[in-house]
Every structure is written in structure tokens, then in C-alpha cells.
Amino acid sequence: MFEKIYCKVKEAESIVIFGHENPDGDCYGSQVGLKEAILATWPKKKVYITGSGLPFLFDRLGKMDLVTEQMIEDSLAFIIDFNIISRSEDKRIKLAKDFVKIDHHISPIDFKEGIEVKDTTSSSSAQLVLEFILESEMKLTKRGAEALFVGLVMDTGRFQFLEKDGRSFKTASELMKYEIEPKTLYDLMYQSEENSIALKGYIYSNYQKTANGLIYLIITKEDRIKYGVSSNEASGLVNLLSGIKGYPIWAFFVELEDKKMRVELRSKSIPVQTIALKFGGGGHANAAGISSCDFSSELINDIISDLDKTLEKGE
Amino acid sequence: MFEKIYCKVKEAESIVIFGHENPDGDCYGSQVGLKEAILATWPKKKVYITGSGLPFLFDRLGKMDLVTEQMIEDSLAFIIDFNIISRSEDKRIKLAKDFVKIDHHISPIDFKEGIEVKDTTSSSSAQLVLEFILESEMKLTKRGAEALFVGLVMDTGRFQFLEKDGRSFKTASELMKYEIEPKTLYDLMYQSEENSIALKGYIYSNYQKTANGLIYLIITKEDRIKYGVSSNEASGLVNLLSGIKGYPIWAFFVELEDKKMRVELRSKSIPVQTIALKFGGGGHANAAGISSCDFSSELINDIISDLDKTLEKGE
Structure with a gap:
């Protein structure tokens, strides 16, 4: 080959x-x-x-x-x-x-x-x-x-x-x-700095949920500064929300510099790649991402709504 | 064979x-x-x-x-x-x-x-x-x-x-x-119930430290009831505090029923088995435990003090 x-x-x-x-x-x-x-x-x-x-x-x-x-x-x-x-x-x-x-x-x-x-x-x-x-x-x-x-x-x-x-x-x-x-x-x-441990505590205590089984968290630039982590490090923690019973899709919306946004989508078996592609992103079936110049609640709500509808339809 | x-x-x-x-x-x-x-x-x-x-x-x-x-x-x-x-x-x-x-x-x-x-x-x-x-x-x-x-x-x-x-x-x-x-x-x-996620949030936000590099958490019976986890489940989460930079030993003190206590000791390379043995416990060099009929701050402080001294001496 x-x-x-x-x-x-x-x-x-x-x-x-x-x-x-x-x-x-x-x-x-x-x-x-x-x-x-x-x-x-x-x-x-x-x-x-x-x-x-x-x-x-x-x-x-x-x-x-x-x-x-x-x-x-x-x-x-x-x-x-x-x-x-x-x-x-x-x-x-x-x-x-x-x-x-x-x-x-x-x-x-x-x-x-x-x-x-x-x-x-x-x-x-x-x-x-x-x-x-x-x-x-x-x-x-x-x-x-x-x-x-x-x-x-x-x-x-x-x-x-x-x-x-x-x-x-x-x-x-x-x-x-x-x-x-x-x-x-x-x-x-797998070593972590103490600030990242504090961020983990924040993630576990502040995630949100939708009716059909999406778990997600929006991490603003202010949050990142407070916990002293880069957007890469923050995005990398998305799998902390994995495998929670009853929530087959989990997502992170991370604000980058200049109001840009990185979205990380993960799932157990329901494909999330299609939704990533729809919003200009890509990746694998169960691990996809979107990079956007727009960190707005409208866009975030659109993505959340699409993910929730996917869950409503089922696997 | x-x-x-x-x-x-x-x-x-x-x-x-x-x-x-x-x-x-x-x-x-x-x-x-x-x-x-x-x-x-x-x-x-x-x-x-x-x-x-x-x-x-x-x-x-x-x-x-x-x-x-x-x-x-x-x-x-x-x-x-x-x-x-x-x-x-x-x-x-x-x-x-x-x-x-x-x-x-x-x-x-x-x-x-x-x-x-x-x-x-x-x-x-x-x-x-x-x-x-x-x-x-x-x-x-x-x-x-x-x-x-x-x-x-x-x-x-x-x-x-x-x-x-x-x-x-x-x-x-x-x-x-x-x-x-x-x-x-x-x-x-690796699936977890939501209550265990909430407990993780608590662990990451409430652990304590000693001067020489021990990270530890005391989980009371009340904590366990609040988060709806058994003492076994609580003890099993000790490795959430693993690998934090600058903290080569980490420990959980979990209150069981009837004021009994389970202590879980973990370390990167410094042996903790000797301290477990000293307090009537046992285990491996880097993963040891103590079962005690006494959940008292005196005993907890004694164990913490011994672990801290071990760290002061270095590897």
C-alpha cells in the first residue's frame, strides 16, 4: 500500500x-x-x-x-x-x-x-x-x-x-x-494542572440538558480566563460529559478569541457528523466539530435544536 | 502451563x-x-x-x-x-x-x-x-x-x-x-448516573491540599446521601484526583455506616502501602487502603500527617 x-x-x-x-x-x-x-x-x-x-x-x-x-x-x-x-x-x-x-x-x-x-x-x-x-x-x-x-x-x-x-x-x-x-x-x-481540575468541577456542576437527551455546556471566553485554560484545552474536555445514562449526545460550545466559536459534538451511536457538516464543520460519525466565526446564542440554539431533533427521531 | x-x-x-x-x-x-x-x-x-x-x-x-x-x-x-x-x-x-x-x-x-x-x-x-x-x-x-x-x-x-x-x-x-x-x-x-456526575463536580471543587503535595477529600455519610452514592462507589472515584501536577499522592476518606471509615491511598511512584500497613490496612505500593472502625478527625489527621511527612522526605 x-x-x-x-x-x-x-x-x-x-x-x-x-x-x-x-x-x-x-x-x-x-x-x-x-x-x-x-x-x-x-x-x-x-x-x-x-x-x-x-x-x-x-x-x-x-x-x-x-x-x-x-x-x-x-x-x-x-x-x-x-x-x-x-x-x-x-x-x-x-x-x-x-x-x-x-x-x-x-x-x-x-x-x-x-x-x-x-x-x-x-x-x-x-x-x-x-x-x-x-x-x-x-x-x-x-x-x-x-x-x-x-x-x-x-x-x-x-x-x-x-x-x-x-x-x-x-x-x-x-x-x-x-x-x-x-x-x-x-x-x-493525563496529568492535569489544578486550574483544569477546577474547570472540571465547573463542567460537572453547570452542564445543561434538553428534553430528548442532549447534554451540553457553553464555555465563554470569560470562563476560560477565570480557569486559565486555552480554547483547545477547554474543547478537549468535552468527553467529561460522555456516557451519562440517558444522554447519548453531548456537546461543548467554546468561545475563542474575537467572538469565534468551536463546537465539539460527541455521541454514543447516533451520528452527529451530519449536523456538523450542515453548519460547515466535519469529523467522524460519533466525534465531529464545527468552527464558526459567530459565537451567538442564535447559532448555538440552532445547533442545539438540530441535535435535539435528531435525538427525538431516535437512533 | x-x-x-x-x-x-x-x-x-x-x-x-x-x-x-x-x-x-x-x-x-x-x-x-x-x-x-x-x-x-x-x-x-x-x-x-x-x-x-x-x-x-x-x-x-x-x-x-x-x-x-x-x-x-x-x-x-x-x-x-x-x-x-x-x-x-x-x-x-x-x-x-x-x-x-x-x-x-x-x-x-x-x-x-x-x-x-x-x-x-x-x-x-x-x-x-x-x-x-x-x-x-x-x-x-x-x-x-x-x-x-x-x-x-x-x-x-x-x-x-x-x-x-x-x-x-x-x-x-x-x-x-x-x-x-x-x-x-x-x-x-463507563456509564455514569447523573448523581455520580454531580458528586464528581463536588470532588473537583472541594478537595484539600497539604504543603508537601498531598491532595485529599473527606466524604461524609451526609455527602454520600446527598449525592446518592454508596461508600463503594464513592471510594471508587479516588482516581479523579490522580495526576494533578505537583501532587504525587492523593487520598479519599470515606465515611461508611456506623462511623466506620474506608481510606483509599494512591500515588504516582512514592509508596503508600507502608502507611496503609501502619494503620492496619494493606494493598499495593501505589494503591493501598485502610478499613477502620473509627471515622474521627484525629485518625484522619494522623494519616494525613504521615502522608505529608512521606512527601516531605521525597521519593
Whole structure:
């Protein structure tokens, strides 16, 4: 499946691996894992990762690289965990002349810039990166395996959102062969600052409900400032409202800067992706999101009303 | 490893599988998984599971059986997930004349009653049951695989407390071959009632701290009544206070009936078992507990003071 990408990587002297906006564990973990694998296999190549990554993991897994425009122009651009060039966090990606892509997201637009492997059945991009490494008989380091483990764990919600064949467990089992330390990684991934604990207390005490079984919370910019959390951190807590008996859909409406809004929709089995798409968002069937320039009670009420109607109709 | 136990099971016409007091997911899951495997392999045998099991999983995985004293006398007693006969929830186990045992707990006492496989490196008994099934080339049903998955997930804290070789992932991967549905099982395992969510809000908003890095909460009987949770449920939430940056030890002091108290001690790496032992409790290095007939501020302060001193000394 990965032969063409393998050839491109083998040929390239220099590679810059790009991540997406609002990078998550799968994005950053895949970037580090892929870089480690390429360097372990071909120590003479130059490999860089660009974007903001996940700083709380830098001590363990490594920081992002300083990448110049010249370096991008002279490199193969590796796109990982996103599907459209415009979603790259590092907008200088356009300077690149050659592209390859590995991703697991559904894309409405063809990737015309280069070769891609797109497997939407995979729970994570990290899993695809490992499959690329194994199929191509590339080497991998413990650090790279740990990074891929982080990606796998964070994108599956700790082995919750699995593929039908559950191959994430096989991937995790393969990664264990590199003597990785899951406990230490979990401690890093799931540690929280005290302010975020206080925010959790607020979330659990202030969520709202609709008649047909939606649980939701609106987090304003003022709330975020009070609890000292970024909009990313706030959005990331949506699953605190998961699995409450009788409430199969749960949602967060988070105010960003400049009255913009991020909506996170989650569900047990009723698809929420359709509603996300209706409001210009996207995602998976049971985990979708909307980014909007409008943080208004009208829009929020519209989305809530649509979700509630979906619930009324039933599964 | 399991030959002797396999021979005993193959010979027996009737088998009663016993679980331990306060049965957990690993105990109940292993009981169901083992019963399913024996019946799938030898449909003519009689196999019963006894104890209270986990009622919230009965609709999915099956209820406990009605077992008479005569049935126990006429059966091979299969002990699973516990190490001493006296810990059996069903005390009529003493009526049995023949015993086998599979367990992963450290035992201070030899098992003299029969044949045992004791593998303390295994994260769960469910994993050992699957290894027994695979090694003996027994059959297994989807329901049995789901039950073993529940045992594996609940005893590893969802793949957190792993063996050094991380073979839990291999086990999970093997179980996926029976087309089990992890998402549905997680939904059952991790669903919460709204009152428990409200209690979580209370916990996150009311915990206390010591100067050297202990986080703790005292939950009185009145608190429990207000939030409608049993002392077991309340104690089970201790890990909500885990992993807060700068607080390597966390503890719950839960008032039971009649002014009794259950203390749950947890830590990242500093051992808390020694303090549990000092106050008449026990457990593991990083997860220990104390049961006391005394719910008094003096005793609570003594324990807090000892934990704080441990932290002052450092790791």
C-alpha cells in the first residue's frame, strides 16, 4: 500500500513533516514517530517536523524543529494526519514542490498535490505510520514507538474509538516490542494542572440538558480566563460529559478569541457528523466539530435544536 | 502451563466457578469467559458461576447461576481471580471435594487444596483464562470473549497498569478475533448516573491540599446521601484526583455506616502501602487502603500527617 510513498521518501535527501492546525496527539505523535523512523533507517537524511506540536510532551518525545523557507523549498513535504494543504499549521507549506500524504480522515477534496495513502478505516494516523514502517521494513526507535503510542492512545480515546477489526490493539502490541513505557506516557498524557481540575468541577456542576437527551455546556471566553485554560484545552474536555445514562449526545460550545466559536459534538451511536457538516464543520460519525466565526446564542440554539431533533427521531 | 488444569476440567462432568468477595470486572468477566469456553468446547458438561457478579453487565454477558449445595458437592470447584478459599464470596465452596485455581494475585499462603496456575506477572486473570483457552485449543464464544475483554480492561484501568511485556494488548487483539464490540462494552462499563456526575463536580471543587503535595477529600455519610452514592462507589472515584501536577499522592476518606471509615491511598511512584500497613490496612505500593472502625478527625489527621511527612522526605 505504501510502496510509492516509500520510494519518494527513500529518494529525498531532505524531508519536512507538516502537522495540522490545532495539533493533537495523533498529529504530533505521528510527526515524531515518522521522523525517528526515517532517521533510524537513513541516518544521513535531513528530517524536520514543523508546527507547534504538544509542548507538554517535548521533554519526553522531542521538540519541533526550526525550519526555514529555504529548507521547505528544498524538501519533500510530508503531510500527516490532515487532508488539505490549507489545513497545515505551517502555512509556508506552499513553498514545497513535492508532496506525500498519510492520513485517516475523510476528505471531500482530492489530494492533487502528490501521492497519498488515505485509510479512513484506521483509528489514527499513528497506526498508519507504523504500518508504513513495518511494510517498508524501516527501523524505529523507542522514542519513535512512544510517540506513535501517544498518537494511537489519544486518537482512540484510550482504546475507545476503534476500527471494526480493532487493529489498534495489534498496533499497540507491535509498539510494545520497542520496550516503551506506557505508564509514564499515560502519566504525562493525563496529568492535569489544578486550574483544569477546577474547570472540571465547573463542567460537572453547570452542564445543561434538553428534553430528548442532549447534554451540553457553553464555555465563554470569560470562563476560560477565570480557569486559565486555552480554547483547545477547554474543547478537549468535552468527553467529561460522555456516557451519562440517558444522554447519548453531548456537546461543548467554546468561545475563542474575537467572538469565534468551536463546537465539539460527541455521541454514543447516533451520528452527529451530519449536523456538523450542515453548519460547515466535519469529523467522524460519533466525534465531529464545527468552527464558526459567530459565537451567538442564535447559532448555538440552532445547533442545539438540530441535535435535539435528531435525538427525538431516535437512533 | 495449563495441562494439569485442562485434564481436570476435561474429566469433570460438572464445574462450579467461584469468584471472590466484592467481585470486580476481572473476577466476573473471567467467570463468564471460562464458563462460555468450557460449554463451547464440551456442550454436555454442566458449568455454573456463583457469587454476585456485576449486575450492570448481566443483560449483555449473562447472570449468575442458581447453585445448590448438592451441585457444589458434585462439582469440580474452579477458583478464579483469588488465592485463598476463605476469600470466596460463596462460602459454601468448602463443600467441594476437588479444586483448581487460576489467579494473578500474590499469595502469602500456599494453595494446598488442588492444582493452580499462578502468574503474578499477568495484568488480569481474564488474560490467563484466555491463555488457558488458547493453549488448550478450547473454543470460545463472542459473549465469552466480551466477558474476558471486560476483565482485561477493568483490571488494567483501561490499559494503564500493564505488564512489562505489555501482553495485555496481544490478548485484546486476540479477543477482537471473536468480533466483540468494545465500544458497546465501554459504554456499559463507563456509564455514569447523573448523581455520580454531580458528586464528581463536588470532588473537583472541594478537595484539600497539604504543603508537601498531598491532595485529599473527606466524604461524609451526609455527602454520600446527598449525592446518592454508596461508600463503594464513592471510594471508587479516588482516581479523579490522580495526576494533578505537583501532587504525587492523593487520598479519599470515606465515611461508611456506623462511623466506620474506608481510606483509599494512591500515588504516582512514592509508596503508600507502608502507611496503609501502619494503620492496619494493606494493598499495593501505589494503591493501598485502610478499613477502620473509627471515622474521627484525629485518625484522619494522623494519616494525613504521615502522608505529608512521606512527601516531605521525597521519593
